[in-house]
Amino acid sequence: MPDLAIEIENLTKEYPFGFLHLKKKTSLEGLNMQVETGEVFGFIGPNGAGKSTTIKLLMGLIFPTAGSARILGKPISDVEMHRDVGYLPEQPYFYDYLTAAELLDYFARFHDLTAADRKERVQRMLKKVGLETARKIQLRKYSKGMLQRVGLAQAILHDPKVVILDEPMSGLDPLGRREVRDIILELKREGKTVMFSTHILSDAEMLCDRVGVIVGGKLRGAGAPGQIVDMKTQGMEILFELPGANSAPLLSKATRTGDRYRLQMAEEELYGAIEQLRGAGARILSVSQVKATLEEFFMNLVEADRAQAAAVEVSEK
Ligand SMILES: Nc1ncnc2c1ncn2[C@@H]1O[C@H](COP(=O)(O)OP(=O)(O)OP(=O)(O)O)[C@@H](O)[C@H]1O
Numbered sequence: 001m002p003d004l005a006i007e008i009e010n011l012t013k014e015y016p017f018g019f020l021h022l023k024k025k026t027s028l029e030g031l032n033m034q035v036e037t038g039e040v041f042g043f044i045g046p047n048g049a050g051k052s053t054t055i056k057l058l059m060g061l062i063f064p065t066a067g068s069a070r071i072l073g074k075p076i077s078d079v080e081m082h083r084d085v086g087y088l089p090e091q092p093y094f095y096d097y098l099t100a101a102e103l104l105d106y107f108a109r110f111h112d113l114t115a116a117d118r119k120e121r122v123q124r125m126l127k128k129v130g131l132e133t134a135r136k137i138q139l140r141k142y143s144k145g146m147l148q149r150v151g152l153a154q155a156i157l158h159d160p161k162v163v164i165l166d167e168p169m170s171g172l173d174p175l176g177r178r179e180v181r182d183i184i185l186e187l188k189r190e191g192k193t194v195m196f197s198t199h200i201l202s203d204a205e206m207l208c209d210r211v212g213v214i215v216g217g218k219l220r221g222a223g224a225p226g227q228i229v230d231m232k233t234q235g236m237e238i239l240f241e242l243p244g245a246n247s248a249p250l251l252s253k254a255t256r257t258g259d260r261y262r263l264q265m266a267e268e269e270l271y272g273a274i275e276q277l278r279g280a281g282a283r284i285l286s287v288s289q290v291k292a293t294l295e296e297f298f299m300n301l302v303e304a305d306r307a308q309a310a311a312v313e314v315s316e317k
Pocket residue numbers: 015025026027045046047048049050051052053054090199
C-alpha cells in the first residue's frame with residue numbers, strides 16, 4: 001500500500017456568481033495536503049472554510065477548477081477508486097420508513113455480494129456500530145446519534161481502506177460523540193485511514209494523529225495537534241486555597257471560586273509568588289505551565305481572517 005493514502009495538489013474550486021456569473025467565489029484555493037496511510041487525520045475549520053468542498057472534490061461529486069488529488073495512488077477521476085473509499089456526507093438523509101437492516105441491505109446491493117454475504121455483512125456492520133438490537137426499528141424512530149451510526153455503517157459497508165467522514169460528530173451530545181470517536185479508533189486499529197472534518201477542536205485533539213487547519217479556503221497549518229500549535233510556555237499558574245477574607249496583594253490578580261484561587265504569572269515571578277502565598281497562609285494545590293492550545297491557535301487564525309475579509313469589503317465600497 002502507498003505511504004500516502006490521500007495526496008492533494010493545488011486543489012482549487014471557484015464558484016461563479018452574480019450578474020451573468022461574472023464574479024467568482026473561491027471556496028478552495030490551491031490546497032496542498034497529504035494524509036498518511038493508517039492515520040486518523042482531522043480536517044478542521046470554521047463554517048464556510050472549504051471542508052465539505054474539499055471532501056466533495058475528493059469523492060468526485062464536484063469538479064475542481066484547478067489542481068488534482070489521488071487516493072491510494074489513483075486519480076480521483078478514476079471511478080475504480082470508490083471501491084476502496086467509504087464516505088459519510090454532511091447531514092445524510094435516509095428514507096425514514098426503512099429499518100437500519102433494510103437500508104444497509106439496499107446499499108450492499110451496489111457491491112458484488114451474494115445474498116448470504118450481504119446478510120452477514122449487514123449484521124456485522126450493525127454490530128460494529130452498536131445497532132444490532134435496533135436493526136428492525138424504522139429509522140424515523142432513531143435518535144440523531146443512532147442515525148449517525150447508520151451513516152457510519154453505510155460508509156464502511158464495503159470494507160474500504162480509506163474512510164472520509166464529513167462532520168461525523170455534528171449535532172451529537174457528548175455520549176454520541178464518544179460513540180463515534182470509539183468507532184473511528186476501531187477503524188484505525190483495523191489499519192484503515194480515516195479523514196474526518198470537524199469544528200469540534202477537542203474531538204480532533206483527542207483522536208487525530210495529525211490535523212489540517214483550513215480557514216477561508218486556504219490551509220493554514222498541518223501536523224500533529226501538539227506540533228502545529230506553538231507549544232511554548234506562556235507562563236505559570238498556581239492553584240491554591242485560602243479560606244476566609246484575606247488582603248494579600250497578590251489576590252487582586254487571582255481568579256476566585258469559593259475558597260480556591262487561580263493565579264497566573266511569568267515564569268520568573270513564580271518563586272516570589274509562592275513565598276508570598278505561603279506567608280499569607282495559602283495551601284498550594286498545584287503549579288502548572290500555561291500552554292497555548294489548539295483552540296487559541298484556531299481562534300487567532302479565524303479572527304485574523306475575519307479582520308482581513310472586513311478590510312476587503314471596506315476597500316471594495
Ligand atoms: N454550490 C456552491 N455555490 C456557491 N458557493 C458555494 C457552493 N458550495 C459551497 N459554496 C461556498 O464555498 C464556501 C465553502 O463551503 P463549504 O461547504 O466547503 O464549507 P465548510 O468548511 O464545509 O463549512 P461548514 O462547517 O459550514 O460545513 C462557503 O463560503 C460556501 O458558501
